[in-house]
Amino acid sequence: MRLAALLILVVALSAWLTGTARADSRNAAITQLRLEQADDGVYLTAQVQFDLAPVVEEVLEKGIAIYFVAEAELYRERWYWTDLKVAQAARYMRLAYQPLTRRWRLNVSPVPITNSGFGVSLNQNFDTLADALEVISRIGRLRLGDLAEIGDDPSHAVSFRFRLDTSQLPRPFQIGAVGQSDWNISVEKNARLPLEKSK
Template sequence: MTALTLLAGWLPAPAAAQSSPAEVTQMKLERSGDGVYLTAAVQFELPTLVEEVLDKGIAVYFVAEAELYRERWYWTDARVAQVARHMRLAYQPLTRRWRLNVSPVPITNAGFGATLNQNFDTLSDALEAVKRVGRLRMGDLSDISEDAIHPVQFRFRLDTSQLPRPFQIGMAGQADWNIVAERTAKLPVGKSP
């Protein structure tokens, strides 16, 4: 028993995760014009390791995904809509500004395609924009019943599959790269102000 205790003392202690878990703090469905939109807010702290990677000019990718269902009493709920928003956050060393690219499709190195680009002076300002997922179009009013309450599943995550290959190999078992938030709620379709 003492040999086992001695061996356990030699093994390195597991590193405590520096980041608090991510959570979805707000979700609501709104009707605007002829469409239904989802607005969500996510709260998380960026781990030091991820911040260091960003400071070196390496882009980090986030994905927000949502699914809207119609309840059925006779079978499982029917998925009415499924959408995603892809975000690329990168530091621009020449201008000393942060750039956020937002697209409905994955952003690849082959080109950004049709993206919304925003520039920020500080990392905290850029992260606030990442944490607010506003007006995610779920579908047309004709497809989504206004008077019903709809189950909505929302997921937000750090997409490590788009990082450069050396980072993907080195991140195995590191909790700093695990930023994930998920929430399921039954939401009514409200009117936008």
């Protein structure tokens, strides 16, 4: 009897904490998610809506870079076992303000961007923060793999995540960001998507 009561308490507490974490995620939402088949592979397109808190904008304007990560996984259903992950991809984005030029610089890479160098990345410059954030929020043509690897099923189970990566911030900011909802930009969506032909 006590064990059952304890189990119910743990489940209720877990549900409450999960609900609180979602509510603190700066109103982030995935407004579009699409799976496309092209001649050279299968691509995911997503649109994310989020707002930066004033404290995050202030940190950016001081020249401290912030990092975003978009991750996607694609699964094939199996009736006899758990779903099989057949593809995964990620996009890493670094946003920084350049005080000398008064422009915003965005680095985009398929691999994590470290302080030791940007590796192979696409660089773009913007006049305003709003322009840079608009590009970050549109995850266009994230390549998941070849059709031969993924399969030509009419629909696929997809898991998509987008988040602000606070682990890449300088150590004093990491400590200050812990537990603060201003820094909690994170959203995830699991959906079964039709595989559309690219136009």
